[in-house]
Amino acid sequence: MNRPALPDADTVRAAMDTVLAAAVARGRRPTLTAVERHLGLAHATFYRHYSDLITGYFQPRIPRPTAAADGGPAGADETAARTVRRLRQENTELRRTVEVYAEMIRQLAAENDALRQPSAVVRSLPARGDV
Incomplete structure (x- = not known):
């Protein structure tokens, strides 16, 4: 070979x-x-x-990356950091929204259960002619 x-x-x-x-x-x-x-x-x-x-x-x-004003590597890092901050804020807001909706669903479920209980008092209304 x-x-x-x-x-x-x-x-x-x-x-x-x-x-x-x-x-x-x-x-x-x-x-x-x-x-x-x-x-x-x-x-x-x-x-x-x-x-x-x-x-x-x-x-x-190999030249080291420099802070370029034209959005080079340093600008890309800053943009990425801003994006991460924005996404974290959105994530926090979405978690709060989910918590609010979960509480609303819990309250509606409890109300639904209360209305379906046989112990709920249901009164018959008098007929129109009985008044």
Whole structure:
């Protein structure tokens, strides 16, 4: 079984630099998967042979998310937090509504039971001519 030769460290660094530059140009986060595809290597093979380059060269060069005014990652976090607060408020209001309806149903059930009891006094009204 003939296995293709693995690329040397300089070739891998060049591929990492290419992926980093392309990701920055597109406004995306660079990934190891993109480097692996660029080199045509499987993930396990890439990680097994180049883990030192991954941790020492590639990962430190990945730009950290910044607070962007255009609704980037920081804006997305704020929007998500507002959405969570709104949903929690709605949830609280819905729980209160359910409690009110449950109490109303309980009261109606108790009233229904009281009206169906045989001990309830039912009077006959006199006929019209008996008055």
